Amino acid sequence: MSETTSAPAGAPPPPATSPLVVNIQYVKDLSFEVPNAPAVYAALRAQPAVAINLDVQVRRIQEGQDVFEVVLAIRAEATEPPQNGATGPVVFIAELAYGGVFTLNNIPADSVEPVLLVECPRLLFPFARNILADVTREGGFPPVLLQPVDFVSLWQTRRAQQQPTVGNA
Numbered sequence: 001m002s003e004t005t006s007a008p009a010g011a012p013p014p015p016a017t018s019p020l021v022v023n024i025q026y027v028k029d030l031s032f033e034v035p036n037a038p039a040v041y042a043a044l045r046a047q048p049a050v051a052i053n054l055d056v057q058v059r060r061i062q063e064g065q066d067v068f069e070v071v072l073a074i075r076a077e078a079t080e081p082p083q084n085g086a087t088g089p090v091v092f093i094a095e096l097a098y099g100g101v102f103t104l105n106n107i108p109a110d111s112v113e114p115v116l117l118v119e120c121p122r123l124l125f126p127f128a129r130n131i132l133a134d135v136t137r138e139g140g141f142p143p144v145l146l147q148p149v150d151f152v153s154l155w156q157t158r159r160a161q162q163q164p165t166v167g168n169a
Helices: 039-043 109-138 151-162
Strands: 020-033 049-060 067-079 090-104
Touching: 020 109, 049 109, 049 151, 067 109, 090 109, 109 151
Parallel strands: none
Antiparallel strands: 020 090, 049 067, 067 090
C-alpha cells in the first residue's frame, strides 16, 4: 500500500507561504524620565522643543535561518524653548526600542536588505508611534506624535554612507 501526498482532483491548491511573516512584536526597552520633576511642570510655559532620533537595527536570530529581529530605536528628547539663544533645560527623555521577529520565505537575496530595513520597520512604526504618544501623554506632557517616516530614504542614505567613495585617493 502506498501513501500519496498529492491533493485530490478539484481540491484547492495548498496556500502559498507568505514571503514575510511577522512572528511577534514587542517592547524590547522603554524608558521615560523627567529629570527636573516636579518643578518642570510648574515652570514650563510653552510647548517644549522635541528632537527625535530614529534608527533601525537588524540581526539574524539564528545562523542559517531566515528569521530576523528588527528593532526600531526611537529617542525623543524635549527641552524648554530656547531663550536668548541658549537651549533650555531638558524637560523629558523618552526612549523606545520596539522590536519584531520576522521570517523571510523565498525572498531573493538582493531583496532581503530592503525588506528588513524598509518593509519590516514600516510594519512596526504605527505601533511604536502609539506607544511613544501614550508614554509622553501619561508623563504629563502633550503626546509626541511622530510624523510618517520615509524608510526607503533612510535605507538609501545608510547604503550611501556604507559604500566607500571612489576616486578619492
